[in-house]
Amino acid sequence: MNTILDVKDLHVSFKTYGGEVQAVRGVSFTVKKGETVAIVGESGCGKSVTAQSIMKLIPNPPGKITSGSILFKGRDLTKISEKEMRKIRGSDISMIFQDPMTSLNPTLTIGDQITEAILQHEPVVTKKEAQFRACEMLGEVGIANPKERLKQFPHQFSGGMRQRIMIAMALVCNPSILIADEPTTALDVTIQAQIIDLFKKIQRNTGVAIIMITHDLGVVAKLADRINVMYAGKVVESGTTSEIFYNPQHPYTKGLLNCVPRLDLERGQPLIPIPGSPPDLFAPPIGCAYSSRCEFAMEVCDAYQPGRTLVAEGHEVNCWLQDQRAKQVKFHLREKTYS
Amino acid sequence: MLKYIGKRFISMMITIWVIVTLTFFLMHAIPGSPFNQERNTNDTVRKNLEAHYHLDENLFVQYGIYLKSLLQFDFGPSIKQSSTSVNELLSRGFPISFELGSVALLFSIVSGIALGIFAALRHNGVIDYGAMTLAVIGISVPNFIMATLLIQVVAVDLKLLPVATWASYKHMILPALALSMSPLAIIARLTRSSMLEVLTQDYIRTARAKGLSPFKIVVKHALRNALLPVITILGTLVAAVLTGSFVIEKIFAIPGMGQYFVSSINDRDYPVIMGTTVFYSTLLIFLLFLVDIAYGIIDPRIKLHKKEGE
Ligand SMILES: Nc1ncnc2c1ncn2[C@@H]1O[C@H](COP(=O)(O)OP(=O)(O)OP(=O)(O)O)[C@@H](O)[C@H]1O
Ligand SMILES: [Mg+2]
Numbered sequence: 001m002n003t004i005l006d007v008k009d010l011h012v013s014f015k016t017y018g019g020e021v022q023a024v025r026g027v028s029f030t031v032k033k034g035e036t037v038a039i040v041g042e043s044g045c046g047k048s049v050t051a052q053s054i055m056k057l058i059p060n061p062p063g064k065i066t067s068g069s070i071l072f073k074g075r076d077l078t079k080i081s082e083k084e085m086r087k088i089r090g091s092d093i094s095m096i097f098q099d100p101m102t103s104l105n106p107t108l109t110i111g112d113q114i115t116e117a118i119l120q121h122e123p124v125v126t127k128k129e130a131q132f133r134a135c136e137m138l139g140e141v142g143i144a145n146p147k148e149r150l151k152q153f154p155h156q157f158s159g160g161m162r163q164r165i166m167i168a169m170a171l172v173c174n175p176s177i178l179i180a181d182e183p184t185t186a187l188d189v190t191i192q193a194q195i196i197d198l199f200k201k202i203q204r205n206t207g208v209a210i211i212m213i214t215h216d217l218g219v220v221a222k223l224a225d226r227i228n229v230m231y232a233g234k235v236v237e238s239g240t241t242s243e244i245f246y247n248p249q250h251p252y253t254k255g256l257l258n259c260v261p262r263l264d265l266e267r268g269q270p271l272i273p274i275p276g277s278p279p280d281l282f283a284p285p286i287g288c289a290y291s292s293r294c295e296f297a298m299e300v301c302d303a304y305q306p307g308r309t310l311v312a313e314g315h316e317v318n319c320w321l322q323d324q325r326a327k328q329v330k331f332h333l334r335e336k337t338y339s
Numbered sequence: 340m341l342k343y344i345g346k347r348f349i350s351m352m353i354t355i356w357v358i359v360t361l362t363f364f365l366m367h368a369i370p371g372s373p374f375n376q377e378r379n380t381n382d383t384v385r386k387n388l389e390a391h392y393h394l395d396e397n398l399f400v401q402y403g404i405y406l407k408s409l410l411q412f413d414f415g416p417s418i419k420q421s422s423t424s425v426n427e428l429l430s431r432g433f434p435i436s437f438e439l440g441s442v443a444l445l446f447s448i449v450s451g452i453a454l455g456i457f458a459a460l461r462h463n464g465v466i467d468y469g470a471m472t473l474a475v476i477g478i479s480v481p482n483f484i485m486a487t488l489l490i491q492v493v494a495v496d497l498k499l500l501p502v503a504t505w506a507s508y509k510h511m512i513l514p515a516l517a518l519s520m521s522p523l524a525i526i527a528r529l530t531r532s533s534m535l536e537v538l539t540q541d542y543i544r545t546a547r548a549k550g551l552s553p554f555k556i557v558v559k560h561a562l563r564n565a566l567l568p569v570i571t572i573l574g575t576l577v578a579a580v581l582t583g584s585f586v587i588e589k590i591f592a593i594p595g596m597g598q599y600f601v602s603s604i605n606d607r608d609y610p611v612i613m614g615t616t617v618f619y620s621t622l623l624i625f626l627l628f629l630v631d632i633a634y635g636i637i638d639p640r641i642k643l644h645k646k647e648g649e
Pocket of ligand 2: 047048049181182
């Protein structure tokens, strides 16, 4: 078995004055050694909350993992103590965040911030060795003059460089999983491409598994082996990258694909945004959360949650259109959108 | 860095000169003279005295004479206590005021910051509410009322500490406490709010994601950033403690600078007024300078010395 992370039926909610926000409502996915798994979906669908739950970084209160399990190399992270969790954070599972401009401490040197992770997790390492490793790591992520750069402060670096530093910091203890929460969203397009290449190179060199969280399908297409599409706190479709891109089954996945420009289709085709907005997570609908925006919604969609259907090897979808009785509709739909 | 200090030094000198000039002319603009109240001076004696202290000269000539002696660090003689010079008064009174002031300041900084941190870490808990209620009291009750209360309760009723005067460390506690209350409260509130803000910053989440312990996160990552606004107001607080100590010294009958300063104004003892004002403003300006340097050390984004090409 080379599955290193197995998230099962994860539920996370936030207690607020207005009531309980059910941000994540039964998310399941797996990550295998050395692969890249993407989590995509609109803003607010619970991607970051899922990621932070794996690290147990959800601010508590108000946030809480209410049920489900997160098996990392066989251990259930939802059951271990904070102290045990601290040993895992930064050494077995690392995370980098969306905004490199604010994610580094402005008053500490880069060197200090990189080496402290090493010194925290490997007490036998001397300061000198840690510095040497930090230096090597900076070189690895493509920062010139790493030795001098270690003594500098974050404000002396550009956004792209800071994200490289964040990556170096996350990888310096050789984690087996790297969670990247929208790592390229705050960067401009050319820098984005460089960072994506950097992720590829690092994965080749270290074999780290990457959980890539993004709403940018372009990033996903370049990096991911498998994709989980999230909607309103649930994974609605999951499968290999080519399955999701070329054989999408969930109307929401199709909607997402329709809003990105594609080079393989005729030029001049309009981008089609998904109408409406995601449901209120204070009181999520009883049935399929997407039904109010779905052009193929049936009566059953509002009344019952759809079950999981296996479409192809490793390709699963939660949609009533997969049901035997809805088959004709489904066929019709595929021809209509993908001709 | 040296260039910056040099520049700062020159501007400090100019500021002091402006203060000297303003104080000098304002002081002479107050009606009355040092010899008005003395009943048994006849005209000849007064004339002689005025001549001795150059008070019969043109104001600008007097100003020139004063500046000249100031450049030699000589604040001149006291008119009221004719046997002592202002320098002697300062060297007698200032060490006491300095001791009281620095004890009060140190206490307010250390406990204010500690209280602020605890309140922030126990946000919305009992400690938080308790500390902030105390802080509001500390800010809104003037220090002379605090002093009288402390004397009544601690010294008179409970007989735990001496009522007044300046003899041992025990004597220091009540005045220092009274003096430190409001700066302590201000520092505690500021530390708390700034700490609360810093704790929600992205880099704190990054530090948590590294697996650091809560202690390390607070001390190494949060505190440094949270203290920046506290350092900025430190200069103002020093000024508040300095002036506050005049009142407190009076209440506790402490033989510090306070007594000379207050009585010198009533007596129109020009050299003493000038001497204490100039001395205290120089001290304050110097402390503000230290605060700026400290700020630059803690926050690398603030460059005291501009390096090109960064
Ligand atoms: N601290 C919190 N308190 C209350 N609700 C929260 C909190 N954090 C997240 N949520 C809620 O959880 C839901 C999911 O948020 P999340 O940050 O995971 O979205 P996301 O998919 O990462 O979106 P984005 O693309 O904007 O980052 C949102 O509806 C949000 O309101
Ligand atoms: Mg997010």
